Amino acid sequence: MTDLGSMLFVFVLATFIGLGVIRRVSRLLYTPLMSLTNAISAIAVVGSIVVTGADHPLTIRILGAVALFASMTNIVSGFMITDRMLKMFKKQ
């Protein structure tokens, strides 16, 4: 129960922070915003690392490795393309 309670607590607070912060994001930057949040939510990579690297049966670790690959792709391409787009925004 404490598990459930504290996790839901974190979820609700994080959602409110998210709504507050995202609402202030410049409307010019919605496309880079999406690729940035994409890369950030690929934090799922930590779950994949545990599944892949712990002492589990082989099939489980294969699933983990594929998930790890997918998350890592999102991290690399997400951050790189965000930066590539942001570089293009010049004031004058």
Added chain:
Amino acid sequence: MIHLLGELSAVLATALFIFALYWMNDPKTARRGVIAGVTGMTVAVVATWIQPEIVHHGWIVLAILAGFLVGVPLSQVPLTAVPQRTALSHAFGGLAAGLVGTAEYFLWLGGPATAAVQLTPFRMSALVAEVILGFLTFTGSLMAAGKLQEVRWIPQRPVTYPGQNVVNIGVLAIAVALGVLLVLNPGAPWAGRAFLAIAGLALIFGVLLIIPIGGADMPTVISILNAYAGLAAVAMGFVLNNKLLVTAGALDGSSGLILSIIMCRAMNRSFTNVLFGAFGKAQPAALAAGEQKVWKQETVEGASQLLEQARTVVIIPGYGMAVAQAQHKVRELYDALTKRGVSVKFAIHPVAGRMPGHMNVLLAEANIPYSALVEMDEINPEMPQTDVALVVGANDVVNPAARYAKATPIYGMPIIDADKAKTVLAVKRSKNPGFAGIDNELYVQDNTWMLFGDAKAVLGDLVKQFGGGGIH
């Protein structure tokens, strides 16, 4: 000690992620956000990797290398292809969540008896949610990416059939019902098969969800899939009891939610209407009333004279401009006009392009300063004082019929008031109606002049008319 380090780095990573998003409030600070994000991610990955339970390192290294091998080329796609790449990354995010969920469940199921204790109803519900959201986001986003990339075997047109919503909701309902059964009996002899069935149904549901959706609704659909991908990460955090995952997923989810709301509002649609309305299904254009007016064609010379005499010009770009690769010619025209002291602004409709903010990125790539890019709500009050509105490759977002023609699919959609400008110049490739299949009466207004032809060629000629005013 090392666990404490893990917990502390999770807190640090959370703070860095929030700062990353916060810095996106201004293009000047936005690149700092990327640095914060990369730092947070690196900290989190290293802190997880050094934990004592990680004993096999070879596969982790391989998977990370493979991620780089695929990720780097994916970040170099042309900017017109960014929507596809985004959809593809939602797909990867969903896949990762679905796979980790599956792995975790079978670990618990096949583990020692003590492990079954961990399968509390709460955790089992989170697992079911993770797998359903993850796999439906995976196939749904793949379909969306395929449609955007115009892959041959994925139909571009919305695919609809009678009873479609019943079938869709039915598939989802069976998956959820199986999930409830699993939550009640997580260790039953049939549980493994039921779990796989849920995964399979979620994969099917993702496809069914996207096939009735047409191209014009892609900005909304991508945003909704973004929210799903975030929620899948949240569910994964619940399963793994990992607060960092819950936080990052919630940030992603709320971003997707806000963008979805903005996109829906910009098209005057509700969520349910986008997901279950089978829109894009071209309603018969019922604009028969009134006599058929004809458009007036203008020559490049005439248009350039109009622009020369103008003091304020508003350019209204649509995706057609990007299709014709005319951004750089638009920039040359912008340069030529500003050199003559003409005030030039760009009016950006929220759904211009194929994902939220797409048009801004396309124009920024052509070196148009972002101070010249103005949102619809800000430019509309200025339109009546504007000397020339130049429409390039936009159609439905400037169609006055959206204000009153109830029978058309675009009715109620907020538009850029191009028709209120003193003179309208519209560059259009063909004389056919736009995506929504409705005639655009802007083109037959008394103060509108049409320039037919490829946008790049027409604008190139315009720039030349200014006597080599364009640079390059």
